[in-house]
Amino acid sequence: MSQEQIDKAIAKDYAAGFTTEIESDTLPPGLNEDTVRFISAKKNEPEWMLEWRLEAFRVWREMDVPEWAHVHYPEINFQDISYYSQPKSMEDRPQSLDEVDPELLATYEKLGIPLHEQEVLAGVAVDVVFDSVSVATTFREKLAEAGVLFCSISEAVHAYPDLVRKYLGSVVPRKDNFYAALNSAVFSDGSFVYIPKGVRCPMELSTYFRINEANTGQFERTLIVADEGSHVSYLEGCTAPMRDENQLHAAVVELVAMDDAEIKYSTVQNWYPGDAEGKGGIYNFVTKRGLAHTNAKISWTQVETGSAVTWKYPSCILRGDNSVGEFYSVALTNNMQQADTGTKMIHLGKNTRSTIISKGISAGKSSNAYRGLVRVGPAAKGARNYTQCDSLLIGDKCAAHTFPYIESKNPTGIVEHEATTSKVSDDQLYLCQQRGLDPEKAVSMIVNGFCKEVFKELPMEFAVEAGKLLEVSLEGSVG
Amino acid sequence: MLSIKDLHAEVDGKTILKGLSLEINAGEVHAIMGPNGSGKSTLGHVLSGRPGYEITGGSVEFMGKDIFEMETEERAHLGLFLAFQYPVEIPGVSNMEFLKAAVDAVRESRDEEAFDTVSFMRKAREACTAVDLDQAFLKRGVNEGFSGGEKKRNELMQMMLLEPKLCILDETDSGLDIDALQVVAKGVNTMRAEDRAFLLVTHYQRLLDYIEPDYVHVLADGRIVKSGDKSLALELEEKGYGWLEVEVA
Numbered sequence: 043m044s045q046e047q048i049d050k051a052i053a054k055d056y057a058a059g060f061t062t063e064i065e066s067d068t069l070p071p072g073l074n075e076d077t078v079r080f081i082s083a084k085k086n087e088p089e090w091m092l093e094w095r096l097e098a099f100r101v102w103r104e105m106d107v108p109e110w111a112h113v114h115y116p117e118i119n120f121q122d123i124s125y126y127s128q129p130k131s132m133e134d135r136p137q138s139l140d141e142v143d144p145e146l147l148a149t150y151e152k153l154g155i156p157l158h159e160q161e162v163l164a165g166v167a168v169d170v171v172f173d174s175v176s177v178a179t180t181f182r183e184k185l186a187e188a189g190v191l192f193c194s195i196s197e198a199v200h201a202y203p204d205l206v207r208k209y210l211g212s213v214v215p216r217k218d219n220f221y222a223a224l225n226s227a228v229f230s231d232g233s234f235v236y237i238p239k240g241v242r243c244p245m246e247l248s249t250y251f252r253i254n255e256a257n258t259g260q261f262e263r264t265l266i267v268a269d270e271g272s273h274v275s276y277l278e279g280c281t282a283p284m285r286d287e288n289q290l291h292a293a294v295v296e297l298v299a300m301d302d303a304e305i306k307y308s309t310v311q312n313w314y315p316g317d318a319e320g321k322g323g324i325y326n327f328v329t330k331r332g333l334a335h336t337n338a339k340i341s342w343t344q345v346e347t348g349s350a351v352t353w354k355y356p357s358c359i360l361r362g363d364n365s366v367g368e369f370y371s372v373a374l375t376n377n378m379q380q381a382d383t384g385t386k387m388i389h390l391g392k393n394t395r396s397t398i399i400s401k402g403i404s405a406g407k408s409s410n411a412y413r414g415l416v417r418v419g420p421a422a423k424g425a426r427n428y429t430q431c432d433s434l435l436i437g438d439k440c441a442a443h444t445f446p447y448i449e450s451k452n453p454t455g456i457v458e459h460e461a462t463t464s465k466v467s468d469d470q471l472y473l474c475q476q477r478g479l480d481p482e483k484a485v486s487m488i489v490n491g492f493c494k495e496v497f498k499e500l501p502m503e504f505a506v507e508a509g510k511l512l513e514v515s516l517e518g519s520v521g
Numbered sequence: 522m523l524s525i526k527d528l529h530a531e532v533d534g535k536t537i538l539k540g541l542s543l544e545i546n547a548g549e550v551h552a553i554m555g556p557n558g559s560g561k562s563t564l565g566h567v568l569s570g571r572p573g574y575e576i577t578g579g580s581v582e583f584m585g586k587d588i589f590e591m592e593t594e595e596r597a598h599l600g601l602f603l604a605f606q607y608p609v610e611i612p613g614v615s616n617m618e619f620l621k622a623a624v625d626a627v628r629e630s631r632d633e634e635a636f637d638t639v640s641f642m643r644k645a646r647e648a649c650t651a652v653d654l655d656q657a658f659l660k661r662g663v664n665e666g667f668s669g670g671e672k673k674r675n676e677l678m679q680m681m682l683l684e685p686k687l688c689i690l691d692e693t694d695s696g697l698d699i700d701a702l703q704v705v706a707k708g709v710n711t712m713r714a715e716d717r718a719f720l721l722v723t724h725y726q727r728l729l730d731y732i733e734p735d736y737v738h739v740l741a742d743g744r745i746v747k748s749g750d751k752s753l754a755l756e757l758e759e760k761g762y763g764w765l766e767v768e769v770a
């Protein structure tokens with residue numbers, strides 16, 4: 043296969059790139075204390091919440107933009123961004139889906155996310171965040187029967203203030219990093235989940251995020267608390283329209299797994315990656331972290347195909363003895379995309395175990411970096427980590443990098459790291475073509491094969507979606 | 522079915538095929554023998570359209586169409602199959618998945634309906650049995666960690682499922698034990714049909730004991746230097762290739 047063919051096949055349009063004509067209330071660009079107050083007031087927040095935000099804002103003002111990641115982009119002017127946008131019709135929050143703006147519902151239909159409860163994928167409860175506001179949470183009653191709380195974080199602030207006050211910022215403190223501080227000051231919405239003791243959540247929970255408005259940042263905040271012995275699987279999906287300007291997405295996700303609890307968090311991220319020349323696209327700067335208590339397990343699975351720039355390290359703090367952390371990741375970059383992604387496994391408790399399987403695929407002129415930290419603390423007797431980090435290159439203009447960091451303060455800890463880099467070879471493509479497959483199908487099959495270990499960790503519906511997404515994202519990578 | 526006229530081809534500026542002509546009709550079995558490096562594999566790759574070969578002269582028609590106007594996969598859709606001398610591995614892609622995708626693609630190109638998964642799996646298992654491979658091979662990655670002989674049998678399995686019109690087997694018999702050789706021969710013999718032709722590249726007359734060819738050709742220095750029937754293979758076995766060069770010169 044020639045480079046030209048490869049270039050052609052990677053050049054594919056972004057299917058989720060439409061915009062929606064919806065009247066919305068958007069705050070003019072700019073960020074100061076009044077912006078924070080405005081957002082808080084819009085949501086009728088109690089005083090403690092406002093104070094929490096203002097403190098975050100003060101911290102943020104003192105911080106510098108992080109520059110250590112292997113990504114390059116023009117400096118972001120944080121005063122040029124609007125920090126709040128909500129669809130007009132949301133002014134009086136809809137009480138049911140029937141009251142949701144039909145345009146909005148149509149948007150989600152287009153995205154393949156039916157919101158009408160009867161049509162929602164069997165067994166998946168969905169919360170949808172459109173620009174800054176949560177528009178619908180489905181299956182609420184059924185979840186309530188099991189005692190599961192699943193709502194937007196704004197609602198949770200009012201309905202479950204004790205839980206929110208206790209856990210918000212407990213895993214990712216406001217001062218953790220630049221984007222986490224920014225998010226803490228201006229977060230607009232997101233999802234809240236609480237699973238009571240011993241409850242196995244009866245269905246998959248899911249949130250879809252969509253950025254629609256131009257020049258709008260999206261700062262959602264997700265908090266999931268799994269109480270002792272409980273179990274939950276949570277899916278997150280994201281898209282954005284095609285716009286020439288870059289859009290900022292700076293989310294924070296916090297997971298708390300109490301003793302013997304298990305949280306499985308899966309992401310299929312398909313933010314708009316920009317066009318083939320690198321114009322437009324989402325800047326995705328996300329802080330995701332989970333705290334695992336004794337015997338608890340936290341598992342991150344992510345399929346990242348979107349965004350112009352990705353900066354993201356879902357991490358596990360294995361505080362409790364025997365706790366388990368897992369990270370399964372597929373990150374695909376094409377055209378001019380840049381991704382610096384990986385994980386941190388912080389082993390604090392005894393006999394803690396972690397597994398990292400990272401699959402990076404680079405096509406076009408993209409750059410894909412894995413950055414992983416495994417730290418074994420002094421008390422983490424018998425800690426074990428296994429890391430496998432594989433890179434696949436398509437064509438010869440792309441790049442893959444691996445930055446593993448290992449810090450071991452306990453001699454009984456065992457940390458294993460394996461890394462491979464391979465290419466989709468001309469001979470593999472030739473074999474496929476000789477057997478009748480066109481080059482695009484061949485590449486997507488080879489890439490899917492490469493990602494198999496990660497895909498099998500995804501919930502069924504998502505695994506299919508992820509496979510299709512890779513196919514679409516790779517279109518144009520061969521000809 | 523296949524008509525090669527005065528074919529010239531080069532790789533990396535080196536001329537390999539130097540005026541090769543060959544006619545193959547439906548139903549026939551042709552064997553090509555010849556010294557190492559004479560251009561046998563090159564011929565197969567040029568016919569199937571591997572990138573990197575430059576056609577510098579001559580023409581090839583397959584099923585009435587100019588082959589050089591077609592992409593590799595289009596030639597495959599028309600029914601051209603090449604069993605590789607050195608099959609490559611595709612890690613992570615299961616044999617079953619690969620076979621289904623290939624058969625689906627070929628059927629789709631002919632506007633035929635795709636097999637449903639269950640009946641395809643049954644067909645695949647039958648083919649697997651026919652080439653004497655354990656069913657576990659269907660689940661393994663394509664050629665991933667297969668032994669030399671297993672790879673060859675895997676090629677044959679693909680051929681059986683794809684049901685091509687022209688089967689080019691490039692040294693499928695090399696590196697096979699006696700039993701495996703019979704398996705390959707049996708596979709080919711059961712596939713022999715009125716509307717199907719075979720081009721067998723081999724170094725060993727032994728294969729031709731099991732698969733009776735209609736014609737035997739000798740390829741030397743990029744050309745067919747001698748053609749004959751089955752007895753030519755026996756003669757070659759006895760005398761080697763040296764006498765031909767004298768005869769040609």
Ligand SMILES: Nc1ncnc2c1ncn2[C@@H]1O[C@H](COP(=O)(O)OP(=O)(O)OP(=O)(O)O)[C@@H](O)[C@H]1O
Nearest residue numbers: 532533535537555556557558559560561562563564
């Ligand atoms: N990329 C290449 N660059 C230069 N020479 C090449 C290249 N590929 C093939 N050749 C040469 O072309 C000639 C024919 O090769 P080919 O593989 O067709 O031989 P063969 O008849 O199949 O031999 P064997 O019986 O050993 O399989 C050989 O001399 C080989 O070295």
Ligand SMILES: [Mg+2]
Nearest residue numbers: 561562563606
């Ligand atoms: Mg050869």
